[in-house]
Amino acid sequence: QVQLHESGPRLVKPGETLSLTCTISGGSIGNYYWGWIRQPAGKGLEWIGRTSSSGRTYYNASLETRVTMSVDTSKNQFSLRLSSVTVADTAVYYCARDSYEGIHWGQGILVTVSS
């Protein structure tokens, strides 16, 4: 059973870049799409985007100008960078394995944008 674990700074200043890493255990990063989804407190789920193990990416158009996703196959990890953050980017960020047969989720990490 694949397990996903998010890591990274939990506090980011406005205007800076949010950077998160997801480590995959119990499975290989190959042959799947891997993505990020976020959820502000008390709100619904927002799909940020996904990347293949070969680096093919799809981003939500609402975030596309600020988002970069990448893969490190040697470490079985993938990453999210979100630039120029504002308080509106405060949310729980989930990494996930994203396929036609649904999403398998990490536990999530709360990232707060505040000065």
Add this chain to the structure above:
Amino acid sequence: DIDMTQSPSSLSASVGDRVTVTCRASQSISRYLNWYQQKPGKAPKLLIYTASDLESGVPSRFSGSGSGTDFTLTISSLQPEDSATYYCQQSFSNPRTFGQGTRVEI
């Protein structure tokens, strides 16, 4: 983008009740519809994938149906541990989109 609309937004039911949540897509998504359960402070959990396939380990009281634009999640006999928010999600195209959620209270 494909809009996903769930109804109702919330419901209250009793243990043993049959509960139905519906999800409508703004265009046909074939059977690429998934259902999730989320409890407070936890990550969503996949219940049903491709409209009607039960994820391993999920109790058989959960079932899904539908195709095209209209889908249903049914809990055949509601249990206390089913108190949660339920989301539908389409995996037909990018961007993936979610319904707004249905809160089930017992």
